[in-house]
Each structure stands twice: as C-alpha cells, then as structure tokens.
Amino acid sequence: MPFRVLVVDDSNFFQHRLKDIINEHPELKVVGIASNGREAVDKAAELKPDIITMDFEMPVMDGVTAIKHIMSNRRVPILMFSSLTYEGAKITLDALAAGALDFIPKDFAEVSRNSEVLKRKLHERLITLASSGSRSVVPPLATMTPPSTPAPTVATPSSFKPIASPAPTTAARAIPTVPDEPVKTSGADNYRLKNKPKILVIGASTGGPVALAEVLIALPANFPLPIVLVQHMPENFTKAFAERLNKQCHIRVREAVDGDQLQPGLALLAPGGKQLMLDKRNGGSVRVLPDDERVNYKPSLDITFGSAANNYGDKVLGVVLTGMGSDGCNGARLLKDAGSSLWSQDEASCVIYGMPMAVARAGLTDKVLSLKEIGPRLVREVM
Template sequence: MQKIKVLIVDDSAFMRKLIQDFLSEHPSIEVIGTARNGEDALKKIKVLSPDVVTMDVEMPVLNGLDALQKIMNDHPVPVLMLSSTTKQGAENTMQAMSLGAIDFIAKPSGAISLDLYKVKEELIQKVISASKANLTQLSRDSRGDYAKRTTTPSEDCSKIERKGPISGTRKKTISKKLICIGTSTGGPRALQQVVTRLPKNIDVPVFVVQHMPAGFTKSLADRLNSLSECIVKEAVDGEIAERGTIYIAPGGFHLTVKQMGTSLIIQLDDVTPPRGGHRPSVDVMFESISHINEYSKIAVIMTGMGSDGSQGLIELKKTGVVTAIAESQETSIVYGMPKAAVATKLVDEVQNVEKIAEAILRYI
C-alpha cells in the first residue's frame, strides 16, 4: 500500500516532533520531512513532492499565509493549517481557506499546544482526507479563477428563468420557501462561491451547516458577510429567521429550525451528542426542517468527507416539497457528501459549484 507522504511545517521543534510522532503511528502515513518556516517549506516541497503539507500560521522568515499563497501558485498541494482559536487565529484561518488551504486543525491551547494529543485522531483523519482532495480544483482555485468568480452576484431573483419543473411528483406551488445548505471539507470556498452569487433581494431565509469547531464559524460568517449582498451571520439561539439572511450554525452547536405560528425559530443545542462525529450536523438540521409544513425547501449538499446530509435528505423528501442540489464531482474538493447524496437517488440537480446559486434561484 502506497503511503501518504507528509511534510510538517512549524517553527517549533517541539511541535514538529509531536506532529511527526502522531502521524507516524498511522500505518498509511509517512512523514517525509519537516520545515521550520515557509521559505524552508517551499524548497522542500519542490524536492520532496509531498502528498499533504501541515502548516503553522505564525512563523518567522515567511509566515504560513504567505507561504500558502506561494505554494498554491507555484506547486499546488493539499495544505492543512494548524490554527490557534484566538480571534486573530480564526481570521487568519479563514484567510488561509480563501488562499487555498483545504482544511485546518484548531490547536487546543496556544501557539505551542502541549495538549495537542486531544486532536490527534482529528489530525490523522484530516491528513488522510486531504490526500484525497481534488487537486485539479485546488489548482484552478489557486490560479485566481476562484477569486474572480466570486465577485458578481446573480441576477435579480425576478429575472431568473426556471428551466423545467421542480419535480414531476409535485402537485402544488407553495409560496413560502427556505434554503438549507450542508458542507464540510472545502466548504468555506464553496460557500463563498454560492453566497456571493445570491442577490440581496432573495426573499427566503438560508440555513447553513459547515463542519467547523467553535471559535471559527463567527469569522467565517463575518468574512462571507463582507463579500456578499445578503446579510450573513452566525446564528443565535431563539432568533426569528428573517428572509434575505443567511444563518451559519455556530461550531459546537447543532442548529435546528422550528415553526412557531408564521415564524421560523432557530434553536441551538450543545447538549445533544455529535451525529457521525459532527456538531453541527447537516442531518440534524435537515431532519428538523423536514418537520416544517407550509414551506417548500431547497436542500444543497456540497464538498466534504463522509455522508452527512444524506439521511436528512431522505427525511426531507419523505415529508414535503423539496428540491435537492448536489455539487458535482468536478468541482468538489472532496466528493464524499455529494456522492452519498447522489447515491440516495433523491438529488434533482448536480451542478458545478459556480452554477449552484443560479440553480437555487431557478427554484425560488
């Protein structure tokens, strides 16, 4: 069996050794080298051709963000960032994701995490996941196509022409609608592609689950809000969902939606155990929305490992008027969650990520 070749980049010798020891324990991972800063990393990537790079953010000579930008321009390879949970650390992480990092690990404490063992299994699994990333899409994003494609919102909703029926089994039109989106690895970039293309006059609420730990979803929401015509915010427990607003589930909390009279109420829960290792979980959100009557729903599943969202999609389709859209294999950074959704045979459209917003608007 061919092993996953990993290069570890960190200015701390202690952290380099700790990460190397953790990864080397797994039979399918081989640490082929370490680097003490971004400049050192660039040289070693050219010589060693790793399958995955783990990268610290704060380093001397050339920091992780600048190094990442050069890596993705010159020699695209899946990069996994190690990030602190401070506000600045979270903002740097969101910037790293926009520059091409495939995913990140939140350090449990500080720059030198003596308790890094707490995320050992997550680190191993994310390295394995990163090794399976769609390098063609990473390369396309790194050339700047991604940034260029996220600057123009879609047309006014009223001007979108819907192509074809929503579903042959649907007998009636429901005026009230909502959108629910689930994504994981590669999701921040996919969300940016979709959210920045939704016009400010979109007359529905949008609920989003992005697999991400506590402390990072606020920075994700703030970044998307700064780039979008719509309001994007981290969801708050008990708030009434407003049309034209996009709600991001906070890391560490399941997000559910409940109908009370004519309003939709957001509920957050950090007590119910993770589903499939995830809290927030796409399945949990989708299942809660399946109980909402008098609304038609557009459910979107995009890039990510695993199958979160598929069981929830089944429940959605059992109970109401639902249009399901999955991201294509071509543009998914990791074609796991969309593939599992397509396997249910309940997906109405498969679209490249840059076409998903247009597809959503056709059904609105």
Template sequence: MEKIRVLVVDDSAFMRKLITDFLTETEEIEVVGIARNGEDAINKVKQLNPDVITLDVEMPIMNGIEALKVIMEDSPRPVIMLSSTTKEGAENTILALQYGAFDFIAKPSGAISLDLVKIKKELVDKVILAKSSKLGKPLDIKNGKNIVLSPQKYSKIDSNRCGISVRIDKNMNVRKLVCIGTSTGGPRALQQVLPKIPADMNAPIFVVQHMPPGFTQSLAKRLDSISSIHVKEAENGEVVKAGTAYIAPGGSHMKIMKTGTSLTIKVDQTDIRNGHRPSVDVMYESLCELKDYKKIAVIMTGMGTDGSHGLRQLKQTGSVKAIAESEQSSVVYGMPKAAVGTNVVDRVEHVDQIATAIMDFINSDF
C-alpha cells in the same frame, strides 16, 4: 503500498516531533522532511516534492499564509493548516482556505501534552483524505467575485451591493427556505455560492458547515463582506429574516423552530451526530416540522454521509427540491455522493452553478 509523503512545517521543535510521531505511527504515511518556517518550507517543497504539507499558521520569518500563497502558485498540492482558536488565528484560517488550503486543524487550547492527542486521528484522517482530494483553486481575495448568474430567463434587478441578475418572483406568498450542508472544502464552496444570491431573495438560508468552535464567526464575517445577502453566525433564540444566511456556530447544532408566525433558531450542544456537531441531519430533521414551508436542500463537498438521512426525511414530510454538488467540482465527493445515493436529488450541479439552481427553485412553483 506507496506511502503518502508528508512535509511537516512548524516553528516549534516540540510540535514538529509530535506531528511527525502521530503521522509515522500510520503505515500509510511517511514524513519526508520538516521545516521551521515558511521560507524553509518553500525550499523543502522544491527539494522533497511531498504529497501533502502540514503547515502552521503562525511562524517567524515567513508565516504560514505567505508560504501557502507561494506554494499554491509555484507547486500546488494539498496543504493542511494548523491554527490556533484565537480571533486572529480563525481569521487567518479562513484566509488560508481562500488561498487554496485543503483543510485545517484547530490546535487544542488546554494542557498541550494531553489535548494534542485528541487531534491525532483527525490529523491522520485528513492527511490520507488530502492525498486523494481535488485541489481547490485560490479565490479572488479582493472581492470574492466568481461567475455571475446567467442573465437568461431572468429580469435584471439591481441588488444592493453587486447588481446580480435575477428573475422576478411571481409567487411571493409561497414561503420557502434554503438549507445547505457541507464539510471539507465547504468554506471555499460557500464563497462560490452565497455571493451570487441576490439581496432581495425572499427566503432565509440556513448553513451547516462542519467546523469546531471559534471559526464560524470569522467565516460568516468573510462571507458577509463579499455577499449581497446578510451572512451571520446563528444565535440562540433569534428570529429568522428573509435575505439572511445563518451559519450554525462551530461545536453546536442548529435547529429551526416555529414560534407563532415566525421562525426562530435554537442552538444547543445535544449529542454529536454522525461524528459532527453541528450536524446537517439535525438541522434537516428540525425543518421537517415546518409543514407550511417549501424547502430547497443543498449538499456540497465533504467527507462522510451527514445530511443524507435528513434529506430522505425532508422529502417524505414536505415539498422539497434537492441539489447535490457534482463529483467534478467537489473537493471531497463524500456527502454529495451519499445524497445522490438516496435517489431523491433533483439536480446535480458544479459548484459554480449551485446558486443558479437555488434561484431557479426559489422562483418556481414546485
């Protein structure tokens, strides 16, 4: 069996040894080298040609973000970032995902000798997954622009912040909502979908992105800065508004409830589902109770099957159109594959066409 060759990059000798020990306990993985900073890492990549890199964000001489940019430009390969849960650490992690990092692992903040053991399985699983994943192309960091929605079959309406073309909704009285579930590769995928949604869309969007606590606020802030719609981290008890995307807080489930004539959000820490909190299934199941809403459900890149059970329930309990990301554009074709396997998906689209598919359903009479 050919082993997965890993380069471990961290300025802490303790962390380098610990990560190396974690990885080499697995027969599938071989640590071929270590590096002490970003500059050292770039040289070691050229010398050792590793399959996967674990890269600390905060390092002297050259930090992980700067090293990642060079690596993804000169010799792209899967990179897993190790990040602190501080505000600055979270912001840098989201930036790293934009630059093409495969995924990240949050460094535990408690007693280092005990808490680091908790990330062992996550680290090993992500290294193995990274080897067989598709590389994501770095996004346009300056403005987040991607391919704009096709103007065909749409009347031009100037959106407040980016002038996206969108067909006029002739059925505004029908209440609709959009619910999106995603995991590994999701932050980059969301940046190829939400910025294309027009500000005047008459529906809310709910997003479950598998993330630990401390990172979803930075993700929401970044998405809000490049989108026409408002994007925010969901808060417990808040009243839902159209034209806003609500991202489930990391480490918490998000449920949508009916309160009078309005929708409100419930955020809680009930049991982990499918290994995740937040869970797509939990969000989807709460939406099943909203009988007077039509739903557009989207499953994008990620490992596992989260969302498939809830998607079946949505289809059984109401008027729903389902979209799954294609295998070709998924960084990890796990969640979308499971969704397609339910045989209830209406459209399979590359990530750069998912926003168009959403708007097609928003403006249709399904």
C-alpha cells in the same frame, strides 16, 4: 506506497512530535520538515510532497503567505494547524482562501500526552486530503467578489429527535459505503422544482467555506428565501466566517442566535459547537441549542434538515455541498419523505466527495450540479 508529508512548524517540539505521530501510520511518511514559511516554499518545490501540514505563525514568512507561494508553483493539499480563537479563525479563513483544504486545532496538550484521538483525527485528515490530490476548482475566497450587475427587483414570497452520525475513525470511513443507486441527473432544460420552497438549507464540511462563498456570492440582495447554513466548524470560527461572508455577498449573512427571525435575503449560519433547529411559528425563527453528546457533528446537517422537514414539509430546498463523511444523509431522507427537494454538488467540483456522494447514492438527490452552477440555478429556480 505511503503518502509523502512535509511538516511546517517553527517549534522543534511540535516538529518531532508530529513526525513521530504521522509516521506511526503505514500509509503516511514524513519526507521533510521546514521551520518557517520561506523554507516551506523551497522544500515544497524540491520534495514535491503529497500533502503539507502548515503552522500559521512563523518567522521569516507566515503560513498564509507561504500557502500563496506554494500554490502559485504547484497545487498540493495543505492541512492548517489553527488556534481555536476568534483571531485564529480569521487567520485560518485566510489560509483556506489562499488554497489550504482543511484545518485542525493546534493543541499542545493533546500532542504532549500522545492523544489517541488526535492521532486518529490527524491520520484520517491527512490520508483523505492526500487522496483527493490537488482537486480544488473553486476560486480562492480572497479573490471572489460579488457580481457588479444589479439584481432585479422581485416580490418576496409569502417533536424532532437528533440523529447521531457515527464518528469516522479511519480515512476509509470518511467516504461512506452506501448502496449504489442511479444518480438523478435531470437535464438543465427540463428539471424544475416540484414545489415552490419557503426556505433554503445548505450544508457543507471539508471545502465548504470556499464552496459556500461561491454559492452565496451569486445570490442577489433581494433573494426571496430565508437561508440557513450548516458548516462543520468549531466554536469561534463560525462568527468570523459569517462576518467574512457578509462582506463578500449581496445578501446579509450572520451567525445565528437563538430566536433569530427567518427573513428573505438573510443567511443564518449555525454556530459552531451547537445545534440549529427551525420553528415556523410567528413567521419562522431558529432555535440554537446546546451541544448533544449523542451527535458527532456540532452543528449537524442531519438535525437541521430533519427540523426543516418537520416544520416546512414539502416547502424546503436542501443543498449538500463538499464534505467528509455522510452528515445530512439521514436528514435528507426525512426531507424527501416530506416531499421537499434536494440538490447535491457533483464529484468533480468537490474537495471531498463524501456528504454529496452519500445522498446521491442513496437516491435522495433530485439534481446534481457543479459548484459554479448552484448559485445561478438557485436564482433561476427560486426568483
């Protein structure tokens, strides 16, 4: 039975093109169309779709407000159509905070020319998100605030080739097939980091903006490690996301620029559309490099993990959060070969259990943790 889709958009052209594109896939069927947010709320309650596509700028009620109303009645996966601008990024982050699971660029040119790339991308996202159901246990970003308890004062501690990840072309390939290995689930009382890390690298994709916020909000201002963040996002989005995180967290967060120094309590977010590598010389810094066509993800966690392994050996703590695909698995292998530690998010708390599943099933994970455990566990193990 195909997944039932509700299309929400105020453009008649976009409504009908989306309907035609979505209905081309045998696993998808458009069961309703809404022209504004208010109508979307009513039709979501009436039709109970498996997934909703949502525009952000509409009359009567905007997309973000509609998401809040829909989620208050019944949790349903929502895919946002977003403008690839700084302002569009801020609105999209508001939508993710309200409960949307993912976003896709709204490109009238691609829709008009019946782009096969757009079709594959849209079909894959809709099927994958609809398959995840209403699983999203993370509190909305808008309501998450830093803990009020002051953090204790502690003393601060003292040639890689890009790995191309094949682009997933179907929903089935979004969750990678890898050999089944026992997942390491060390007990909370007996697991300890084998080496004291000098840097923390965290990667995520689908569901990552909310997950990263939950982890980082738990860290105190005097967190003793420099942090590097890799979130699959387009150009323009990462700047807005870093600014949002910086307002929410005790630690400092900003979008990385080439040459930025690594500092304790500072999280540098890899810019969208580029790659981020590490350089341990002169106290440690980041290199922000132009896009490489051989690499599917921009930024890629594989590249940053591999660079961390090259520069810091066994002194890295890598964390893989929710996300579609398997980016990070090859880089995680390099981290493990160098003697570093790796944690991954558990299936129950992931929006999409793809990236964490890949490293766990490959036997690369030292510790599997729920999302709510990761931040507090970082404080306990590192400080």
